[in-house]
Amino acid sequence: MKDKNAKRYGMVIDLDKCTGCGSCMVGCYSENNVPFKADETNKLDSINWIRVYKITNNKTYPNTEVCYLPMPCMQCDGAHEGHSPCVSVCPAVATDYDYDTGIVSQIYTRCFGCRYCMAACPYHARKFNWWDPVWPADMEKYLSPNVSPRMRGVVEKCSFCFHRYQLARDKAYLEKREELEENEYQTACAEACPTGAITFGDLNNKHHAVYKLKNSPRAFRLLERLNTNPKVYYLTSKSWVRKAGDNYLAHEEPTKIKNNIKEHH
């Protein structure tokens, strides 16, 4: 079932570097043919594969601090690999775990819109298409052929730009190579981030930047204690940000709590 050369693609987002500019969101929209409506202020029906949240330390002026938190799909491994919360509930195998890359897929033509996966996802990473997409006044001309536009009635989410992986694999195959270089496969958000806060690569590969970064003392993951085992790591030097990453009690100190989840290698 599992290849010994299998990859575990993941992301490390340095919150100390993120300025909240939103370039990752816009880069993702234009890469993945994400539609837009006249009113996008109801964030529950606004389709975003990555959304930048703004969090504060809840202290009064002038001791207030703000941190931006970009959240793509966490591509959860689950307590054992392949046991992602959404994959386990999908009745149509419309979302599946790819053991070669660790990426959780979304197959629109299989999805019939039951939205169990949305309920199961603890990160609000999944969005439902309540309407058919409309690109007015020639805007269809800028759509990318690499990603299918989605129709009404299906769920969509971040794919770690899987089409870019496929294109890179195709190229490597033609050049008779087995392995991809680190820079050959990068997500659109990592590419768009103007401060270089987002790093992407194979978490299993010692030569990839993410390998070292995820072991940084600043690293943490969101809702770690749910055993979702996400492949998106965050870096922060602020303890209040770290604490906002899970439902810690007042006396709990995140850095001192041992995480009993083993990562899959």
Add this chain to the structure above:
Amino acid sequence: MKIDRRSFLTYTTALVLGGAAGSMLTPAPWKLTDDVSIWTQNWPWTPVPEDGEVTYKQSVCTLCPGGCGINVRLIDGRPVKIKGLEDHPVNKGSLCPMGISGLQYLYGPSRVTSPLKREGKRGEGKWKKVSWEEALGAVTKKLAELRASGRPQSVACITGSDQGTTPNLIGRFLTAYGSPNYIRSATAQDAIEQAIYLTQGKQGTPVFDIENADFVLSFGSGILDGWGSAGRMFNLYGSQKPAKKIIQVEPRLSDTAAKANQWLGINPGTEGALALGLAHVIIKESLYDRNFVENFAFGFDDWTDDNGKTHDGFAKMVKNFAPDKVSKITGIDKAEIVSLARAFARASKPIAINGRGHGAIPGSIDESLAVQSLNALVGNINKPGGISAIPDSNYAKWPEVNIDEIASKGMQQPRIDGAGSEQFPNTRFLLNRLPEIINSAKGESPVQALLVTDANPMYTLPDTAATKKAFDRIPFIVSFSPYMDETASHADYILPNHSYLERLQDVPTAAGISRQVISLAKPVVKPTYETKHVGDSFILIAKALGGFIENAFPWEDYEAFLKETLKDQWRKLKKKGIIEIKYDLPEPLAFTFNTVSTKFEFYPTARGSVKQKQNSALPTYTPVPIEGDVQRFKLVLIPYDSIRLAGGAIANAPFMTKTVDDTVLKKQVGLLEINPATAKGLGLKEGATALLTTPKGETTVKVHLYEGIKPGIIAMPRGLGHTAYSEFLADKGINVNTLTGPIEDPGSGLDMAWGIRAKLIRI
């Protein structure tokens, strides 16, 4: 069998339950639901984008003056994606969300797709599609009439830039035609350029060598909110070589303040006082650069002029700005002021910068002078990590323009906006004064025809109502905008320019970078609609006007003009897309300044007009008067800038508006930021609806409680509340310019308003 109520209920229940149980057992409903969903999902209006060959084209983004390099991915010649150009010297691959959204400026419902003639009343939105011949003919006819009546000076042109060949071509047109009224929109750069000119005697593009600085003291500059070239600033922040300390001074916790090492919440409008307060501490504790101040500066100590009159020097003047007093003015703790002054002076390469937010409003000259003086105190003028000015680029050369008698008479008329007059000798353009001048004119408007390109004054000028009133008095307005913006929708004719991705143009050095970088924006796609390069439109109008005007434009079209003016640089620019002219800073120990004293002038002797005659030209701090009665308007409203909202001439793309948080815009209502303590006093809770009133107008808002704003201050973003464009932008929130007004700097005439008094009532 008799059916009574009881048995009816029993049987019905049994039937329903049985039916339900039965249908659970048959797959028919599930299969049908599935089939229906799959069938409807395949309805043909979900597009299937065509595949094809992948190519890349490099160009430069001209959505703002930042001049970032872009790399456009095309499928069979169809652009599908924009990203930053890795090896461009300005942005090194980094790009802001506006730049990435670029393709939404190429297509979309906001584009003007052909020349239009107004049919209904102004702003009513009734247009007639006309041919280019007719549109150009109508403009030519009007301009010829005004010239024939001996009033060429009554034609004014508002542009977004005065650098590069397109603005120069338009300037040339106005000269040959006979109007001195070329008016460029103002930014903070105007005030900074003027301060550099007054202290260093240099006219040029300001340089802030943040690349090489290690301590950045920002007086409200949104260096991570879109100030300067956004791509450059983000790249610098991300790479941090060398590691920088960033101190952000502003009343609101902006994105820049959030990422700064220290945020100092200051009373808005008192930044200049803080700069002088820091100077006070630096001089008092002898922390200043003695070598620079003693050998290369003038006016630090008291001095005597040719008439034997003694003037106070900068050192004596700042004695009035002791930390105690400055603390009271700015609201910043005394100890903070002292420690900040020490840290700034002791840093190895400190730099102080100003220009609030994106730098949309020039601000007071005193403030810019105070910041320049602070830089001079630590001796970081004309050196790596410091402040300088690059002489305006002279890469483009074209023949002298000969003008006829009518033009000559017109050119001798004073400028309508008063720039360059005895009152404002050092200011080149004063767009902010135009509405008031037109509105207060007796008889007909001094502007009889207005040409607008790369600018949207009806949205961006403060006091929208006054601007509209003034524009209503102008009998003939022509817009060259590619988009149906507020100014275009109030025009009589629209002669649409190509969108930025369809247009050829040179992009001169952006403010900030310590090199001359001239890039070429090359069309990445052929024009989609019936549009024309604005340069071509002007050349055609010139040719139609004939005579000396025609003779001033011996070129077939804009491209020929560009080729000729760039001469041998053209081929290089066309091939490489960029020319970099290294600008060598003057030798650090051989400073020569073009000032009267040949030194850096702490006492700017060239500062003309009222100010100097009165007393002293030294920068000082006088509170900028803001409009409104304190008793009636107890709060202060400040506009703020966000990187996700474009507040300038070109508005948000739908993608950018999509990223805006629901704490800024909810449905069609804009949210106002207010400190929870202030809100409590007004009985306002999160999301409450309130009536916001300022001396200029009123509007309904919702409130967003935010601890990151100084109590007593309320803030609204620039970039919302458009009335034109399309449903993706129009009528969302409020244009903060409708609630504010300009305040004229007495020395420069530039707008120095930073806010306005306001009142908030729960409704």
